[in-house]
Amino acid sequence: MSDAAVARKIPTIGAVAWLRANLFGSWVSTAITLALGYIVLRVGIAFVDWAFVNAIWHVPYSKTGIAETAVCQNTKGTGACWAVIVDKYRLILFGRFPYDEQWRPAVVIVLFVALFALSTIRAVWRKGTTARWVQRVALAGAGLIVLDNAVDLLLIVASVGFGVHISDPLAPVLEMLNTIGKCGLVFGLLLLWPAIGVWVATLAVIFMLMSGGILGLSVVPVDYWGGLPITLILATFGLAFAFPLAVLVALGRRSTQMPAVKTLCVVYVELIRGVPLISVLFMASVMFPLFMPPGINIDKLLRAQIAVILFAAAYLAEVVRGGLQALPKGQTEAADALGLTYWQKTGFIILPQALRLVIPPLVNTFIGFFKDTSLVLIIGIFDLLTMGKVALSDPPWQSFSTEVYVFLAFIYILFCYGMSRYSRGLERELNSARGR
Amino acid sequence: MTRFARWGIGAPILAGLFAGVLAIGSARADGSGSATMDATRAKGQLACGVSGQVPGFSLPDSQGVMRGLDADTCRAVTAAVLGDAAKVKFVPTTAQNRFTALQSGEIDVLSRSTTWTLGREGNLGLNFAWVNYYDGTGFLVKKAAGVKSAKELDNATICVQPGTSTELAIADYFRVSKMKFTPILIQELSEIQGAFLSGRCDAYSTDASALATFRFSQGPKADDLVLLPDIISKEPLGVMVRKGDDKWFDMVRWTFAAMIVAEEKGITQANVDTFLTSTDPETRRLLGVEGEMGKALGLDPKFAYNVIKAVGNLGEMWDRNITPMGVPRGINNLWTKGGLQYAPPMR
Numbered sequence: 001m002s003d004a005a006v007a008r009k010i011p012t013i014g015a016v017a018w019l020r021a022n023l024f025g026s027w028v029s030t031a032i033t034l035a036l037g038y039i040v041l042r043v044g045i046a047f048v049d050w051a052f053v054n055a056i057w058h059v060p061y062s063k064t065g066i067a068e069t070a071v072c073q074n075t076k077g078t079g080a081c082w083a084v085i086v087d088k089y090r091l092i093l094f095g096r097f098p099y100d101e102q103w104r105p106a107v108v109i110v111l112f113v114a115l116f117a118l119s120t121i122r123a124v125w126r127k128g129t130t131a132r133w134v135q136r137v138a139l140a141g142a143g144l145i146v147l148d149n150a151v152d153l154l155l156i157v158a159s160v161g162f163g164v165h166i167s168d169p170l171a172p173v174l175e176m177l178n179t180i181g182k183c184g185l186v187f188g189l190l191l192l193w194p195a196i197g198v199w200v201a202t203l204a205v206i207f208m209l210m211s212g213g214i215l216g217l218s219v220v221p222v223d224y225w226g227g228l229p230i231t232l233i234l235a236t237f238g239l240a241f242a243f244p245l246a247v248l249v250a251l252g253r254r255s256t257q258m259p260a261v262k263t264l265c266v267v268y269v270e271l272i273r274g275v276p277l278i279s280v281l282f283m284a285s286v287m288f289p290l291f292m293p294p295g296i297n298i299d300k301l302l303r304a305q306i307a308v309i310l311f312a313a314a315y316l317a318e319v320v321r322g323g324l325q326a327l328p329k330g331q332t333e334a335a336d337a338l339g340l341t342y343w344q345k346t347g348f349i350i351l352p353q354a355l356r357l358v359i360p361p362l363v364n365t366f367i368g369f370f371k372d373t374s375l376v377l378i379i380g381i382f383d384l385l386t387m388g389k390v391a392l393s394d395p396p397w398q399s400f401s402t403e404v405y406v407f408l409a410f411i412y413i414l415f416c417y418g419m420s421r422y423s424r425g426l427e428r429e430l431n432s433a434r435g436r
Numbered sequence: 437m438t439r440f441a442r443w444g445i446g447a448p449i450l451a452g453l454f455a456g457v458l459a460i461g462s463a464r465a466d467g468s469g470s471a472t473m474d475a476t477r478a479k480g481q482l483a484c485g486v487s488g489q490v491p492g493f494s495l496p497d498s499q500g501v502m503r504g505l506d507a508d509t510c511r512a513v514t515a516a517v518l519g520d521a522a523k524v525k526f527v528p529t530t531a532q533n534r535f536t537a538l539q540s541g542e543i544d545v546l547s548r549s550t551t552w553t554l555g556r557e558g559n560l561g562l563n564f565a566w567v568n569y570y571d572g573t574g575f576l577v578k579k580a581a582g583v584k585s586a587k588e589l590d591n592a593t594i595c596v597q598p599g600t601s602t603e604l605a606i607a608d609y610f611r612v613s614k615m616k617f618t619p620i621l622i623q624e625l626s627e628i629q630g631a632f633l634s635g636r637c638d639a640y641s642t643d644a645s646a647l648a649t650f651r652f653s654q655g656p657k658a659d660d661l662v663l664l665p666d667i668i669s670k671e672p673l674g675v676m677v678r679k680g681d682d683k684w685f686d687m688v689r690w691t692f693a694a695m696i697v698a699e700e701k702g703i704t705q706a707n708v709d710t711f712l713t714s715t716d717p718e719t720r721r722l723l724g725v726e727g728e729m730g731k732a733l734g735l736d737p738k739f740a741y742n743v744i745k746a747v748g749n750l751g752e753m754w755d756r757n758i759t760p761m762g763v764p765r766g767i768n769n770l771w772t773k774g775g776l777q778y779a780p781p782m783r
């Protein structure tokens with residue numbers, strides 16, 4: 001027992017051992033640890049000083065309601081002026097939504113977060129009942145909605161294309177059928193496929209809360225929406241619609257039996273990838289209305305939403321295609337040998353494996369698009385980031401951009417970090433089979 | 437039997453369609469003569485394009501309510517057409533999509549600090565109805581420098597945003613005045629302001645209204661900065677409407693005229709009701725007590741009363757929105773006080 005280690009009683013497990021092994025292994029790593037530790041400590045203390053110790057939370061207001069920011073100007077550089085957030089947080093989060101009605105966007109944000117949280121539970125995605133009558137209810141509901149929209153479309157075509165203006169005497173009836181149809185569809189989906197049903201129902205409630213017009217809620221035009229709900233709506237609807245489209249485009253691009261479809265998919269992907277998102281949005285916002293006949297205005301947010309969907313789908317399609325190409329050919333051949341149809345083969349053999357492979361780049365694209373939605377600024381839609389800038393345009397607060405941007409960054413980090421945490425969990429769970 | 441049954445359903449539908457066509461036709465017959473005005477009244481809402489990002493002109497306050505001169509212009513026009521300023525819908529537009537929004541009918545009035553130029557009025561299919569702010573390129577300097585006039589800026593370094601009309605205006609001005617200057621070109625607004633405050637340039641040049649706002653935003657340090665009295669270019673910021681709807685154009689123009697006449701007569705938001713019993717013939721015509729002024733424009737006889745009740749006269753709009761920014765009224769005053777705002781007679 002002459003070992004030096006034993007003599008000095010150096011532990012080999014526990015926190016001290018971990019520190020020894022990882023941070024103070026040699027004199028070089030000790031020096032680096034000390035230097036970095038010093039820097040982290042200094043920066044950390046400086047940040048705490050700035051953000052909490054010396055921070056100012058309230059400023060006095062003049063009789064005319066203008067903030068007197070002299071206190072903040074004096075502590076600039078040494079203490080944060082969180083008074084700007086206290087004054088402006090509702091403007092930043094909810095935009096120009098009528099002040100007394102801002103509980104509606106607040107509930108919308110909560111609903112979105114709840115929807116995301118619920119969707120992370122895998123049990124929710126299991127299939128529900130397969131009862132025939134439920135399927136019929138859902139189908140009938142979808143049929144009624146299509147009927148109403150088809151009549152509307154016909155009337156628009158008649159008025160724009162042929163100059164025949166018809167006031168639809170059946171409008172109230174069709175409107176009612178449409179509502180019944182929606183209820184039937186949601187009910188059917190809830191039983192058939194709970195997760196999809198919950199999504200459709202929640203998004204419908206979100207839309208209802210934002211635009212109002214029923215249940216005694218006042219109507220709020222899209223021009224008055226802004227802030228976080230806009231960011232969440234654009235990102236959620238965008239990715240929810242872009243992903244299925246992307247899978248179809250990726251499959252189409254790899255098709256060997258349908259050259260026309262393949263060419264179409266290639267052209268679509270290459271065309272969209274070849275131009276910046278800004279120009280697609282610009283096209284949707286500035287050029288598109290000029291092509292439309294006068295009097296027909298497709299909602300600005302809807303145009304931007306479609307642009308985002310088309311753009312995201314092109315990128316996601318290439319990610320999905322990467323997964324498809326990574327699968328060994330044997331999988332397809334084995335499925336063929338079993339006599340599976342194309343959709344059985346794709347749905348049960350190819351896609352589950354291919355998508356699992358590309359979770360990291362998929363989430364990468366998702367997070368990228370969540371942040372890219374702020375580009376809608378250039379077409380006059382004010383999302384979270386832009387509302388922050390608007391809040392900063394107010395003369396008394398113009399010089400406190402750091403505080404506002406820190407606040408915005410915090411919100412973005414919450415959502416983006418949530419996404420990456422979930423994807424890591426999903427990866428671990430799905431790939432557990434491979435670790436064996 | 438089958439044929440009969442089919443007609444049994446078809447006949448009422450056809451009849452209904454026919455009735456609908458008739459109803460629309462007759463609605464058109466008793467319109468105001470302005471398609472935009474009819475559509476606005478049918479919707480009960482006037483879509484007005486603003487910037488939504490410029491303090492003093494249009495910027496939402498902490499409660500999300502649009503404030504500023506451009507915003508109040510929208511309210512005035514809405515009060516004239518619909519009788520209620522609350523029926524305005526503010527549509528934020530960007531410098532790029534503002535004209536398209538007006539051309540395509542997404543908005544009916546554009547009130548977004550847009551400079552009235554020949555090119556714009558000639559090429560865009562749009563008209564300028566009135567100027568709500570006479571702006572121009574100005575200079576901001578530090579008080580410590582002791583400069584009193586732009587003529588003393590020879591050999592100065594000047595911070596300016598590249599590619600703007602300001603850059604061209606100061607180049608012309610210095611050439612004409614036979615002076616030299618060194619431009620420092622910075623794109624980002626906060627950086628250019630920081631550069632000026634840190635002393636990288638002697639003067640900061642852009643539209644005088646923006647300079648005044650920037651000076652005001654400095655709070656207690658505003659007194660260290662001086663806005664030079666010289667304005668070296670013309671930037672009349674106007675309100676635009678589509679060409680081809682003259683009645684709509686008239687409505688915007690005479691809304692402004694009414695606000696100017698009101699200021700001339702001392703009629704304000706607070707005291708307008710006391711003027712209803714006035715004996716002055718022009719006041720009586722203005723407020724719709726006698727004559728058919730409003731009707732000639734396709735408006736309510738009391739349209740001017742509604743406008744004044746909603747936003748006040750032109751001077752009140754200025755005092756509410758621009759005075760807090762520390763901008764003197766100058767050429768934006770009434771013609772009787774040395775300014776450019778002059779209204780044709782209301783008769």
